[in-house]
Amino acid sequence: MGAVDVALSHVSKKYCKSLRRSMRYGIRDICRNTCGMSSHSDVLRKEEFWALKDVSFEAKQGEALGLIGANGSGKSTVLKLINGIFWPDTGKVAVRGKVGALIEVGAGFHPMLTGRENVYLNGAVLGMTRQEVKEKFDDIVEFAEIGDFLDTPVKYYSSGMFVKLGFAVAAHCDPDVLLVDEVLAVGDLAFRRKCYKRLKELRDENVTWIIVSHDVGTIQSNTDRVVLFDRGEMAYVGSPEDAISKYLYSLSQKKITAGGAVEHAAPPHGPAHQPEDFEVDRVVLLDKNLRERDVFATGEPLAMRIEFTAKQKIEDPMFVVSFFNGDNELCSESVSKFDGVRIDKLEGRGSVTFKTASLPLYSGIYRLQLIVRDVSFVPVALEPYAAFIKVQGGKHDTAAKFYMQHSWDVGLAEEINRQAL
């Protein structure tokens, strides 16, 4: 990791709420820019608002930077500015090298053109040369798994095929800086895995990533550093853990307020806890007979006992237990506070046990992550590798992701008739 690849300094961007005014302003800006006059873009005109205000951050070469925030917080606008689609209204955006964007893949496809023709068209639009597309054509087609449909107009493609081909082209354009906007939730599971693998390959080639998402799992497992946005302003820059905790805190606060229930006290700036205040001594996995085990069967009960020592009193904490699968995808996340469990305080030695009556996972190795947060969501304990379990699906071998706790009722014909009556 070395030189700076992307730098934003004091960048702001405004939008206009009214279409009619937007037209008028547009004409005026064209005239002013043409005549060599400044368009005074740093001043708000009537019905304009700042979608982004005074944003400054840098991304170094090879770094994976996450942008997180609620809808409308300005993170997608940041991507458009880095991509050069829009100009900032104040400040400066500097980008080094070729920028690739995975933003709504397949945006440049034409329905009447065949898959082959669209690969060439889309490649050209994404800034590839004829030679580059030719060289990578086979890789692209193989990656997209479209097989015999290569010479079929893409309007006859299934939506999955369409997206796969779009991703395949975009993923092969050799960028120095790659912008990713919520596109990873496409295609079937197998293809999604392949996408992640391809993105990891790009990272190994020292490509700088900027990922936008409001999915905490994506951000947590893919980024080195995170910028948190709140209503167009930068609320925080720092480690993914801290940024996510601040994000979750702001969300939970909004939800509680919206529900008309208890309003949080002003963001508690209570006694800040040090990492050494709290220590996880041991994490034990237990089966239904309270025996220690790390191999479980699908549907079996599981308990995870967390033994700890709190050197300082920690009031109203929450425990967060997350399961990650072998691809590092977040499968399950449980938060004690959101489950309505209030833990008054942690003091001295103690234990908290997370229990499930039926393990909802199929065969594979899973990683359990434990985070303990204090009342202001600041993590006091962070154990990404709290435990590992191996799940054996037994006879049942399936591609399904989750096992649902369930039962079957087998009824006889008379019973159905009786029920109908």
Next chain:
Amino acid sequence: MTEADFTIYEPDNSLKKGYASLFGEIFSEINKNRWLIYQLFKKDFVALYKQSFIGFLWAIVLPLVSVGTFIVLKGAGVFNVGSISVPYPVYAILGMAIWGLFATGIVATSNALVNAGPMITKINFSKKSLVIASMGQGLLAFVVQLGLVFVLLLYYHTVPSVDILLIPLLIVPVLVFTLGLGFLMSLLNGVVRDIANMLAVVVTFLMFLTPILYAKPSTGALATLSGYNIMYYLVAVPRDMILYGTSDYLNGFFLSSVVAFIFFILFLAVFHLTETRVAERI
């Protein structure tokens, strides 16, 4: 590493860089995107004609219908096309073909940015290429219509002048004028959608106002008006050169060509300066 490695985006970018670098930037952008322009042109072409039986032969339907209407009107004595020394269909179809470069071109270019709207707001690519590529449809229609002209020349045993070999050169001014105006119109249409609708009406109206399907009258308001009509010179003089090898309006043609080039340079610069500002209003 120096500043030069970075692409910088900031407000009033070109004001800071100065106008001097403008045309260098434009030239290198177009040069770099030649393949993109071809791909975009191919897309337009395929999209227009792929799901169609007679395909690009549709390009000759419109001029045939227009000219046919005039032949009927002329035959019925309703309309006087003036004195023309070559068979009327040859004269009219050739005129329509050259006029079509402007008519098709201006409508296509003015819609170029808006039609690609979803793409423009998601991918950063050369928007000039979109406008240039949209000229392709008109050019292709011209080639097809020229084929029709050759058929008519053979049918009527009419011998054109050797200047027919200069066609590629003769149509340069009208192309330059259309593309230049197209750059401006595509921008304006990006902001205010009335432009494309308005142009469609204006082009039809202009076609009847410009002496293309009839000879220029020697007196009257229309004669005066045609004297100032840049499109008249850009269409009529190439036609005269092809059919007769000479024209009475060569001076007008050269003057119009100069104006066309000035418009082109000016509007291309305007486009370059404001394309990104317009992109966010599309």
